[in-house]
Amino acid sequence: MQPWRRVCPEGLEVRPCGGADVVKGNGLFTTRALEEGQLLFQEDPVDGMALLMFDEPNRENHCQHCLRRFFGGAEVGCPQNCGARYCCGVCRSNASVHHDVLCAAANPHWADFEQQARECGNEYYLLAARALAADGSESDAWAAWADYAAPPWWETMRRPAYSDSSASCTGEHSSRSSSPVFDSEDKASLDRFFRDAVRSQTADMALLLQRVLECSAPGVESLPAKELSAEALGRLMGLVRVNAMAVVAASDDLAPFAASSESGSSSQDSSEAPLARGMAIYAVTSAMNHASDANCFVASDPSAPQRCLVQTLRPVVPGEELCINYLQGSHYTEEQRREVLQQQYNIH
Numbered sequence: 001m002q003p004w005r006r007v008c009p010e011g012l013e014v015r016p017c018g019g020a021d022v023v024k025g026n027g028l029f030t031t032r033a034l035e036e037g038q039l040l041f042q043e044d045p046v047d048g049m050a051l052l053m054f055d056e057p058n059r060e061n062h063c064q065h066c067l068r069r070f071f072g073g074a075e076v077g078c079p080q081n082c083g084a085r086y087c088c089g090v091c092r093s094n095a096s097v098h099h100d101v102l103c104a105a106a107n108p109h110w111a112d113f114e115q116q117a118r119e120c121g122n123e124y125y126l127l128a129a130r131a132l133a134a135d136g137s138e139s140d141a142w143a144a145w146a147d148y149a150a151p152p153w154w155e156t157m158r159r160p161a162y163s164d165s166s167a168s169c170t171g172e173h174s175s176r177s178s179s180p181v182f183d184s185e186d187k188a189s190l191d192r193f194f195r196d197a198v199r200s201q202t203a204d205m206a207l208l209l210q211r212v213l214e215c216s217a218p219g220v221e222s223l224p225a226k227e228l229s230a231e232a233l234g235r236l237m238g239l240v241r242v243n244a245m246a247v248v249a250a251s252d253d254l255a256p257f258a259a260s261s262e263s264g265s266s267s268q269d270s271s272e273a274p275l276a277r278g279m280a281i282y283a284v285t286s287a288m289n290h291a292s293d294a295n296c297f298v299a300s301d302p303s304a305p306q307r308c309l310v311q312t313l314r315p316v317v318p319g320e321e322l323c324i325n326y327l328q329g330s331h332y333t334e335e336q337r338r339e340v341l342q343q344q345y346n347i348h
């Protein structure tokens, strides 16, 4: 199996930003002039790198590969009967890139890993496992991902906000009190504590995942034994976290929606029918950097949920970088936006 490669549509290229923007790493650039409102390209995720969030109540009623909602058509199941369902044979076959190894019926360790990821409420673990299972038979499992930003996972984590008055962890950004209980040293120490906890969880998950990948149960192609360190899994988790884009899946044919690139948030309008939230990693779209005055936006089409569409917001000249607003459609305050960009994406 050859690892997939990043291939840009004609007239676009992924290259280092250079100059004053060198800190951004790679970015997507156009070599031709573009008009306002131009559909630049549509893209499906890297095979297997799309899923719905754990807490989506109807998750089981969507194809596990393309995320489309089932309409009672000819679904196909996993041949090992693990319960995974797909909308068609093509999706089942494309999912086998990781599912041959990551199947709860064939691989006794996978169910443990998946369960643990659910208990952590963390879908990134599944995407990281898929990335390794899909490329793991290659001598260099990282070959296909070498050009992606991959900060250590614990450095991309947002510390839960602590209410200044009660010091309780709400998981949400809390309002500021006029007399803060935590000074900046306290906050730095909480950050360190939080990151150490994430690091130690990652170390436990790395051990579990190594067992999954080395499994030689009947029907499972065991992957070459390699030590999966907390650092290696941490980098992969960081890669998944900063490169995943939000996608939405509907049960009806609806007009395309603008998608936020922050995988935890959905850009759906509250007045619209409920949409299942998910995330996906793309070969080209995931190379797009953030700008608050972005010249492009990404739409997710709920009737073809894994596919994203990239469109210009204004005319663009040749050589210009194509950027999107990572927090497009989110409801953060200005201060929260700054915090998310800084803590999750290391954008200052």
Ligand SMILES: C[S@@+](CC[C@H](N)C(=O)[O-])C[C@H]1O[C@@H](n2cnc3c(N)ncnc32)[C@H](O)[C@@H]1O
Residues within 6 Å of the ligand: 023, 024, 025, 026, 027, 147, 148, 149, 242, 243, 244, 286, 287, 288, 289, 290, 291, 344, 345, 346, 347, 348
């Ligand atoms: C989705 S990736 C974008 C592609 C990335 N530049 C690369 O080399 O793979 C997101 C990461 O790119 C970098 N990035 C994106 N926009 C940026 C900006 N405006 N300023 C600085 N870094 C940025 C950050 O490291 C961020 O975590």
